[in-house]
Amino acid sequence: MSLRYNNKVTVVTGGSRGIGRGIVRVFVENGAKVVFCALEREEGVTLEAELNKAGPGSCVFVPCDVSKEDDIKRLIESTVEHYGQIDCLVNNAGWHPPHKTTDDTTAEEFRDLLNLNLIGYFLASKYALPYLRERQGNIINVASLVATIGQMDAVPYVATKGAIISMTKAMAVDESRHNVRVNCFSPGNVLTPLWEELAGQTPDAAATIKAGENSQLMGRMGTEVELGLTALYLAADATFCTGIEMLVSGGAELNYGCKKQFRSIIPKDVFLFGSSGTSPQLSNVSHFQAELGLSRTFVSARTTNFVHPHHVAEMAALRTALHARHVQALPFSIGSLRFASFFKAADINIERNTACKPKPDPSTLVFGKQFSDHMLTINWSDKEGWEAPQIKPFQNLSMHPASSALHYSIELFEGMKAFRGTDNHVRLFRPMLNMERMHRSSDRSCLPLFDKAELLGCIKKLVEIDQEWVPYSQDASLYIRPTFIGIEPSLGVSRPGKAMIFVIIGPVGPYFATGSFNPVSLLADPSYVRAWKGGVGAYKMGGNYGPTILVQNEAVKQGCQQVLWLYGEEEEITEVGTMNLFIFWTNEKGEKELLTPPLDGIILPGVTRQSLLDLARTWREFKVTERTMGMKELLGALDAGRIQEMFGAGTACVVCPVGSLLYKGKTYQIPTMENGQDLAKRFYKELTDIQYGRKASEWAPLVV
Structure with a gap:
């Protein structure tokens, strides 16, 4: 060739x-x-x-x-x-x-x-x-x-x-x-993944794709x-x-030259029309909608490009008349077709809580125990698409006992924070990275996709309404927990036809009771595995976390605070508890190097992880590498005195140093504290300075 x-x-x-x-x-x-x-x-x-x-x-x-x-x-x-x-x-x-x-x-x-x-x-x-x-x-x-x-x-x-x-x-x-x-x-x-994702939001993806092909x-x-x-x-x-x-x-x-622009009707929700006098009269719209069983009408955004000139005024009037019927549109359009039901932050319905709770003392806060006065919910069904977002008083959820999230873990979540700065402004930290990760998790969970920017807009509005719950403290923050669950009332193992996004928020103190910069001890037991190739370890699903509790309890029994998760025959180091792992060492070539496991399908792509890598690459002071490291290589480097620091990184803790490692009955001391934790502390200061507004950065957009 x-x-x-x-x-x-x-x-x-x-x-x-x-x-x-x-x-x-x-x-x-x-x-x-x-x-x-x-x-x-x-x-x-x-x-x-x-x-x-x-x-x-x-x-x-x-x-x-x-x-x-x-x-x-x-x-x-x-x-x-x-x-x-x-x-x-x-x-x-x-x-x-x-x-x-x-x-x-x-x-x-x-x-x-x-x-x-x-x-x-x-x-x-x-x-x-x-x-x-x-x-x-x-x-x-x-x-x-x-x-x-x-x-x-x-x-x-x-x-x-x-x-x-x-x-x-x-x-x-x-x-x-x-x-x-x-x-x-x-x-x-x-036909790209984006096209297929968008088509998947319609009741009949195959018919939607076919209509796109006919354009x-x-x-x-x-x-x-x-x-x-x-x-x-x-x-x-x-x-x-x-x-x-x-x-x-x-x-x-050139498709205007065809006499039949629209060759298919998508059942239940989508009604395509166009070209050369074939569009229905205004008086017939209700008839067609009833006859076809349409709950919504989808109108071609570019119909006027294909309609004979004397029908243009009629088409404009038709779109106006249909506006009250929840006209929807596709986010792609080549000549004839648009679709999709996406919620908008501008459409939020707000119900204020008339019985607001007193705010806790920031010094008494622990992680995940207290919640604000309001919550956000957004419902979806394959019949009606996305409903308007609702911010309402914090309350219990009501679900059918057969809801798919309860039986088959069709569920995912995110973790992010809002911070009150020294200037009293409230900021988020790289929130679009959370939205992108949540979007990927939704796709993997067979949950409906959503507009990332619009969901972020809804979350910002929730934080704005409950802004007094953002602690007036440089040691505390407001934790934000977006969650997405399948609520299909059926015991069938299939893509859910109903789903709900809900977001709850609450003030938090340090994630670890011992404090952010007291070192943690780790249990490394190769008999337990957190994630595996071909699985869902790279997605933030609840099913990845529940099974780790037993191992965490075992670590505590053995005098350790967290688990170092290993994988495969080489016992590759992967994550620390619920954190990404970093090692700062002198490699075999004598180079100073920051090393973290690669995103190979078993590592969660953490926002803090990405931020540390971005900062380190900006500094250009040492080599930055994403690659696997096995326990044999780690222990060899420890014996040779080439490990300077080892630490975890995550939204809840920011940066957490590692002090010791229990592996096969033997405790290995990690010299993070002896070496002054210079890099871990530097990362911690850099990120928290951005988060609390002490340092200006595009990573920390203002909420209020």
């Missing part, structure tokens, strides 16, 4: 899933050396291993947030350090936010999207261009068909994608002086690999093309 891009070094942003994954795969299959980045670490590591095994090219995954200039610089620098050159840059990383009207869109939301979808492309190009000029390489930007045809309630997204096309042309002009080609392509409907003249969606081949063509073959936009849309933009 002829390798079309053999030994060419290619950087791909947003390469762990969807279109980016297809690009990485195709380039590796054609002999390229690919460095790809993404936020999704677990998916990135998995793809890296898969493609390196298959070859013939190779790839390296680099965790990176392309909305941050420093991350982009490190991505380019690490590529050049590794390979010495860059031949091609594919700018793909981006996001399509939930659909919002212009009136509902804030300037901050627009700026955030601009920073990710457009400025990220610009910065990656800026830092890669010196190397691309040396190789007379090329840049490929991924735009979108909606930049050409528009999209309902998506002004920021369409604007950023349109700007990408314009930037491509302008940069092509500039870089022609250096023989660097700059091109872009605009995908239409492509193209070709009667199907594109594939990840087809988009990868498009990028490969622009990189390897289109040597006389620069400044072009290539539409890769299956003819969706």
Whole structure:
């Protein structure tokens, strides 16, 4: 087989899933050396291993947030350090936010999207261009068909994608002086995990996908690999093309020429209509809705693009008339189809508690025993979708005894905190990381997906209402527990048809009674396993925690405070109790190194874990590594005096030093305290300074 891009070094942003994954795969299959980045670490590591095994090219995954200039610089620098050159840059990383009207869109939301979808492309190009000029390489930007045809309630997204096309042309002009080609392509409907996730929110996912397929003249969606081949063509073959936009849309933009735009009706909830006089008269809407058993009507956001001009006014009136009937819309739209029921923070119904409790003394607080005056609930069903969020007085839940959460652990939760700063403002800490993790856990639990930003907005409102429950203390905080449960009243083992998100909050003191910086002792017993490959250890599900209680009790019986969880024949160290584990040591090469186990499917991707890694990489004072370490290697390093510090990290404790380890009847002293806990204390101070507002940071957004 002829390798079309053999030994060419290619950087791909947003390469762990969807279109980016297809690009990485195709380039590796054609002999390229690919460095790809993404936020999704677990998916990135998995793809890296898969493609390196298959070859013939190779790839390296680099965790990176392309909305941050420093991350982009490190991505380019690490590529050049590794390979010495860059031949091609594919700018793909981006996001399509939930659909919002212009009136509902804030300037901050627009700026955030601009920073990710457009400025990220610009910065990656800026830092890669010196190397691309040396190789007379090329840049490929991924735009979108909606930049050409528009999209309902998506002004920021369409604007950023349109700007990408314009930037491509302008940069092509500039870089022609250096023989660097700059091109872009605009995908239409492509069957990616996001498309499938969104389709899964409808009563009939298969019918929804079929309707999406029918939006193209070709009667199907594109594939990840087809988009990868498009990028490969622009990189390897289109040597006389620069400044072009290539539409890769299956003819969706031409679909107005078809006489039958909508070929399917999705039962129960979705009613599609359009094209050339086939739309129902206003007087017939109720009849159609009743006849089809529709509980809601879904209206094509782009119907006016396909309707004969003399029907446009009627269609506008129809949408207005249907507004009171809970018109819903898809968050994707190529020509004809939008769907999905997502709740909005702006729709919260608030019932104030008229019997508020007295606030406790912060010095008396323990973890998880006291709760505020209000709670948040959001119900979902496969018949009605998401209901409006409710903030109401704190109260017991009422569930059917057959609810799936009670029998099959269809349940997940999150843990996050709000902090009262020295300036009296209340802040959260990197809350979107919690929302992203909760979203992944929901998907794995077969619970309905939700809009992460909207749920965060609901949580912020709850904290705002109960802001007096945020302790006036630099040692305490407000713990936030979002929980998601299946409440389907059935004993069948299946995806629940009913579910509920609820959020409870309460003030907390230190997680460990001994205090945050008294060292803990660990029991390492290889006969117990917390998580395993192919399981759900990487997700924050209640079922991961209940079975650990027996082992925790065994640790206490043996004079230890926590459990060091081991895995496999090599007895890999994984987590400490409910915390991620870090080791600061001198490795065999004599280098100072911070080591933590990788996100390989058995490690929970902790927010504090990520924050420590991000800080350490910013400092650039020692090597930072994510890899496995077995007990044999750990004990050998202890014997050689190469372990400086060992500590756990988590939301509840922030950072917790480890003082000793009981393994197979022998106690090993960990010299964390003897070495001054300098790094652990530094991490603790850095994070708490951010959390309590002593240090300004984008990691700590204000609530009030």
